[in-house]
Each structure stands twice: as structure tokens, then as C-alpha cells.
Amino acid sequence: MAGRLGILACGGALPVRIAEAVPEAMRLALEGVPTEVEDVEAHRIEKIGGLFDAMRAGGVTRVVFAGGLARPPLDPTQFDATMMQVAPRLMGALQGGDDALLRAVIDVFEDQGFEVIGAHEVLPDLVAKAGHLAGPEPSAQDLRDTERAFDILSALSPVDVGQGCAVAGGLCLGIETLQGTDAILRFVGETPEALRRGQTGVYVKAAKRGQDLRVDMPAVGPATIEAVSAAGLAGLVIEAGRVMVLEREATVAKAEALGVFLTARDA
Amino acid sequence: MAGRLGILACGGALPVRIAEAVPEAMRLALEGVPTEVEDVEAHRIEKIGGLFDAMRAGGVTRVVFAGGLARPPLDPTQFDATMMQVAPRLMGALQGGDDALLRAVIDVFEDQGFEVIGAHEVLPDLVAKAGHLAGPEPSAQDLRDTERAFDILSALSPVDVGQGCAVAGGLCLGIETLQGTDAILRFVGETPEALRRGQTGVYVKAAKRGQDLRVDMPAVGPATIEAVSAAGLAGLVIEAGRVMVLEREATVAKAEALGVFLTARDA
Numbered sequence: 201m202a203g204r205l206g207i208l209a210c211g212g213a214l215p216v217r218i219a220e221a222v223p224e225a226m227r228l229a230l231e232g233v234p235t236e237v238e239d240v241e242a243h244r245i246e247k248i249g250g251l252f253d254a255m256r257a258g259g260v261t262r263v264v265f266a267g268g269l270a271r272p273p274l275d276p277t278q279f280d281a282t283m284m285q286v287a288p289r290l291m292g293a294l295q296g297g298d299d300a301l302l303r304a305v306i307d308v309f310e311d312q313g314f315e316v317i318g319a320h321e322v323l324p325d326l327v328a329k330a331g332h333l334a335g336p337e338p339s340a341q342d343l344r345d346t347e348r349a350f351d352i353l354s355a356l357s358p359v360d361v362g363q364g365c366a367v368a369g370g371l372c373l374g375i376e377t378l379q380g381t382d383a384i385l386r387f388v389g390e391t392p393e394a395l396r397r398g399q400t401g402v403y404v405k406a407a408k409r410g411q412d413l414r415v416d417m418p419a420v421g422p423a424t425i426e427a428v429s430a431a432g433l434a435g436l437v438i439e440a441g442r443v444m445v446l447e448r449e450a451t452v453a454k455a456e457a458l459g460v461f462l463t464a465r466d467a
Numbered sequence: 468m469a470g471r472l473g474i475l476a477c478g479g480a481l482p483v484r485i486a487e488a489v490p491e492a493m494r495l496a497l498e499g500v501p502t503e504v505e506d507v508e509a510h511r512i513e514k515i516g517g518l519f520d521a522m523r524a525g526g527v528t529r530v531v532f533a534g535g536l537a538r539p540p541l542d543p544t545q546f547d548a549t550m551m552q553v554a555p556r557l558m559g560a561l562q563g564g565d566d567a568l569l570r571a572v573i574d575v576f577e578d579q580g581f582e583v584i585g586a587h588e589v590l591p592d593l594v595a596k597a598g599h600l601a602g603p604e605p606s607a608q609d610l611r612d613t614e615r616a617f618d619i620l621s622a623l624s625p626v627d628v629g630q631g632c633a634v635a636g637g638l639c640l641g642i643e644t645l646q647g648t649d650a651i652l653r654f655v656g657e658t659p660e661a662l663r664r665g666q667t668g669v670y671v672k673a674a675k676r677g678q679d680l681r682v683d684m685p686a687v688g689p690a691t692i693e694a695v696s697a698a699g700l701a702g703l704v705i706e707a708g709r710v711m712v713l714e715r716e717a718t719v720a721k722a723e724a725l726g727v728f729l730t731a732r733d734a
Contacts, residue, residue: 294637348626355626359619361639370561372628375642378662379654387646387654395645 203261205322206314209237210267213446214419218266218322226258235267246275249282252312262315264322265305265415286311300360302415318414320444327417328464330440334452335461338435341369342402342461346437348372349404350467357409363418366433368401381405381420382427389431396432403428406439406467413442421446422454425462435461442467470528472589473581476504477534480713481686485533485589493525502534513542516549519579529582531589532572532682553578567627569682585681587711594684595731597707601719602728605702608636609669609728613704615639616671617734624676630685633700635668648672648687649694656698663699670695673706673734680709688713692721692729702728709734 205225209215215237219227228251229240243251255263279287286308293304306316320326338346345367352372356362364376366388373396374388385403407418420438428436436455438445443464445451455462472492476482482504486494495518496507510518522530546554553575560571573583587593605613612634619639623629631643633655640663641655652670674685687705695703703722705712710731712718722729 352623352626352628355622355628356619359615359622361619361622361642372644373646374644375628377639377641379640379658383654383657387650390650391646 203315204259205317206255206258206260206263207237208263208265209235209240210265211235212267214319214326214444215266218264218319221323226255226260228255228263232273244278246278246283247280248286248308249280252282252314255314260314262317263309264317264319266319302412306412306415316414318417320413320417325448326444326446327441328438328443328445330465331463333445333462333464334455335435336459338402338437338461338463342400342434345370345402346404346465349402349437350406353404353406354409354467360408360410363408363411364403364405366401366403366431368396368433369399371395371399373401376405381424385427385431385433388433400432400434402435402437403431403433404437404439405443407442411442417442417444419444419446420451422450425451425454425458425460429458429460433460435463438462438464439467440464470582471526472584473522473525473527473530474504475530475532476502476507477532478502479534481586481593481711482533485531485586488590493522493527495522495530499540511545513545513550514547515553515575516547519549519581522581527581529584530576531584531586533586569679573679573682583681585684587680587684592715593711593713594708595705595710595712597732598730600712600729600731601722602702602726605669605704605728605730609667609701612637612669613671613732616669616704617673620671620673621676621734627675627677630675630678631670631672633668633670633698635663635700636666638662638666640668643672648691652694652698652700655700667699667701669702669704670698670700671704671706672710674709678709684709684711686711686713687718689717689721692718692725692727696725696727700727702730705729705731706734707731 205222206228207215207218207225208228210233215235219237227237227240229235229242231242231244289304293301309316348370349365349367352365353362362375364381366374373391374384376384405418405420407413420443472489473495474482474485474492475495477500482502486504494504494507496502496509498509498511556571560568576583615637616632616634619632620629629642631648633641640658641651643651672685672687674680
């Protein structure tokens with residue numbers, strides 16, 4: 201027997217879906233990090249030893265972080281003994297990219313004997329297989345732009361930057377940084393027409409090579425399709441198997457309605 | 468004797484400075500591309516054969532492209548025989564990044580027997596040597612952020628993207644794409660404070676590895692300092708020897724006035 205699942209629930213619909221799919225799971229949350237999951241047991245991050253004790257007492261052996269790991273403010277005067285012990289490692293990792301921090305968080309949970317699994321391991325249909333998912337067929341130029349966007353993201357992978365990239369007519373119009381997909385797509389949409397030269401272009405969303413999909417999987421949804429359309433792009437390409445499609449039916453319907461293509465392909 | 472210099476003048480103060488420094492140079496321009504240089508002989512890009520003939524008739528053997536190469540609209544029905552010949556190469560290069568296009572333009576001029584030189588070869592003090600140029604000393608965190616920004620730009624070089632990058636507290640806040648420095652610095656300035664977590668950060672401006680500095684050298688000036696300051700960043704770091712400082716005195720004065728540091732270092 202695999203042992204009881206613990207769900208560390210953050211915001212959004214995903215932790216709700218997991219909680220529904222695994223009703224016997226222990227529902228956990230962090231104080232100050234809102235979640236739509238009901239009946240959660242909330243712990244302060246400063247008292248992480250208390251969280252671990254509660255998980256053990258509840259028979260939890262595996263844990264899934266769902267909804268994206270927020271960075272709650274920390275009050276060091278409230279640290280318990282366990283948090284005192286792990287804090288230096290987490291603080292050090294804060295200097296690096298998200299990957300470094302999340303890797304450190306996973307290490308801390310694994311050191312405590314918990315197995316950390318990804319949401320897509322609990323709900324395999326969260327990710328898409330390679331293929332056309334919705335909307336018109338991509339043009340030959342769209343395919344070339346897709347290729348170039350993947351090349352750019354691949355070049356950035358070693359430096360832990362870039363989950364997304366917009367390319368139009370061979371020209372890079374935006375690289376996703378800390379601010380996220382919606383912000384960079386607004387930026388792309390503001391590109392002066394003279395620079396854009398009538399090209400439509402694509403947005404490619406992929407996981408970084410070193411990205412730990414157990415805690416930090418890129419995700420798209422209906423709002424992403426809207427943002428791609430508003431940016432004047434022809435379509436959204438996601439990396440097969442490594443990007444979550446939240447609210448799949450609504451996402452597909454939105455793509456069809458706005459005439460934006462959605463495809464999944466291998467990087 | 469090196470032969471007469473031709474100046475292909477575009478917008479801004481740089482071609483004016485070159486024209487002043489080399490009064491015997493032939494002053495050339497493209498129709499539809501405004502320039503502040505006076506007494507220019509303007510040619511249509513569609514009649515590039517006529518431009519080459521005029522340069523030869525004027526005794527020009529070396530040419531400097533100054534002010535950034537604009538992309539004027541092309542009317543293929545007006546092409547002369549020479550343009551007909553070189554157009555396929557230029558059109559093909561339009562699919563790639565700026566480097567590819569500029570490389571093709573240089574090739575065309577070189578095939579015609581002209582030597583293409585850079586503005587910094589005519590005016591060596593356009594670029595800065597490594598060292599502190601203005602404003603407060605960078606902090607230890609600023610130096611770490613600078614290192615990380617150079618790493619990110621270096622990773623992007625093979626895909627011909629990224630002349631600039633903002634990093635604050637180890638986090639990448641923006642990568643310069645087609646829209647240029649001012650646009651990405653506005654984007655950086657709009658980063659929500661919750662994401663930025665009180666970090667100041669730096670903007671690093673460097674040439675791409677494959678960048679041909681003869682036609683496409685990155686440049687900063689007083690407006691760049693203003694944009695860096697408005698983005699909430701602590702300073703601007705430029706690559707020594709490979710980034711032009713336009714209006715050096717005004718740039719240094721602006722940095723001192725705004726308390727923004729300006730340093731040059733090797734990549």
C-alpha cells in the first residue's frame with residue numbers, strides 16, 4: 201500500500217480537483233495562503249515541525265503541493281526547532297531562481313521521510329499528449345516560429361529562466377520572466393505595429409529542463425487563450441506531457457471561440 | 468591612404484558626430500529614413516545599384532552605417548538590376564534575427580568591394596573601458612545580480628536574442644527583445660512589489676556574441692539612465708568596449724543626479 205496522500209493546498213481550482221479525486225487524502229494548508237479547498241488543516245510555515253508532526257500522526261507518507269507554491273511572509277521570531285534547522289537552506293535558495301527554492305523545499309520534505317509527488321501523477325489527464333487540441337491548423341510560419349521559440353527556451357534552460365516565449369515571423373517579441381504569462385503577453389500585445397511588420401506569431405509554453413514538475417509545473421487555461429488572442433498571436437503551443445491544461449474543456453472551447461490554435465508538441 | 472569614408476546616415480546624434488569628425492566623408496542617406504545630418508545625398512533602397520555607383524564615383528572605399536539601420540518599406544516594382552540580384556538574400560535574412568539581416572547587408576556591401584567599418588572605429592571614445600563610470604558603488608548584491616544577468620545573456624547569445632537583462636535579488640525581471648531597452652525597462656518597473664520583494668537590482672546591457680558591431684552596436688545614453696531609475700533599479704552595467712555611450716557627459720551627469728550607478732565590465 202502506497203500510504204496516505206497529503207495535499208498541501210494553495211489557491212485555484214487544481215487542489216480542489218485533487219481533493220475530490222482522492223477523498224481519503226489529508227487536506228493541509230499554510231496560514232496566510234488562501235485555498236478554495238474546504239476543511240483544510242492550516243499550519244504556520246514558521247511551525248513547519250508542527251506540520252510534519254501532524255502529517256505523520258495522520259499517516260501521510262506522500263505529499264502533493266497543489267496550486268503553485270506561494271511565498272508567504274516569514275516571521276523568524278516564531279520559528280520552531282525544525283524550522284530553525286531548515287531555514288538557512290531555504291534562505292540560501294531564495295537567492296536563486298524558483299527552481300532552486302522549490303528544490304530546497306522538496307529536499308526538506310524528503311529529509312523528513314515524505315515522498316513528494318506531482319499533481320499530474322495524481323491526475324494524469326492534467327497534461328496533454330502531443331497533437332492538435334483546438335482551433336485552426338497552424339501555418340507553416342507558425343511552425344517555424346514555434347521551432348524558434350523552443351530553441352530560445354532551450355537556450356535559457358541552463359540559467360533557470362523562461363517558461364514561455366513569443367515569436368512572430370522569426371522575431372522574439374517576449375520572454376516570460378518572474379511576472380508570468382499574462383504580464384508578458386500584455387507586453388507582447390503592446391509591440392508597435394512597425395516592429396511587428398504584420399506577423400502574427402505564437403506563444404510557446406514549456407517547462408524548463410531542470411524544472412521539478414512535482415512542485416512547479418507550468419499551466420495554461422482559458423485565461424491564457426484569451427491573453428494569447430489579445431496579444432494578437434495566432435496560437436498557443438504547449439510542451440506535451442509537461443504543461444498542465446487547467447479546465448481543459450473550457451480552454452478548448454475558448455480557443456475555438458476566439459480562433460486561436462492550441463497544440464501540444466515535444467520540445 | 469585608406470580611401471574616402473562614406474557615411475550612411477540614419478537618425479539620432481551619432482551620424483552627426485561622425486560627419487563632424489570626418490568632414491571629408493561622403494554623406495549618404497536612404498529615402499524615407501530621416502537623418503539629422505545635413506547635405507546628405509539620399510538614395511532609394513530599391514535603387515541600391517545607384518547608391519553603389521554614386522559611392523564609387525565619389526571615391527568611397529569604406530562605409531560606416533550610423534544611427535541604427537532602419538527597415539524602410541520596400542517597393543519591389545522599383546528594384547534596379549542590382550537590387551533584383553541581392554533581394555533574395557536580404558528577404559531570406561529577414562526571417563532570422565537582426566544579426567542575420569545585418570550580416571546579409573554587410574555581405575552585400577562587401578561583395579560590391581566596400582569595406583564596412585563600425586562607428587566605434589571612427590570614434591573610439593564611443594565605447595567605455597572596464598571600470599566605474601558614475602554614481603554610487605554597486606553593492607555586493609548588485610554584483611551578484613550583474614553576474615547572473617551576464618549569465619542569462621550569454622545563454623541567449625547562440626539564439627540571437629537579448630541585448631539586455633534585468634536581475635534583482637537573483638530573480639530575472641526582464642529580457643530585452645525586439646521592443647528595445649525602454650520598453651523592457653517599463654515592463655520591469657511594473658513588476659508587482661510582492662514579486663520583487665524589496666530587491667533593487669541591475670540592468671545589464673551587452674552585445675550578443677555573434678553581433679556585428681560594425682552595424683549594430685548596443686547603445687546607452689541619458690534616457691537609458693532615466694529608464695533604469697524609473698524601473699527602480701540601482702544601476703546600469705554595460706559591456707566594456709562593446710556598448711556605445713552616447714552623450715557621455717550628459718549620461719554621467721544623469722547618473723550622478725539620479726543616484727544610479729553606471730559601470731562597464733567585461734562579459
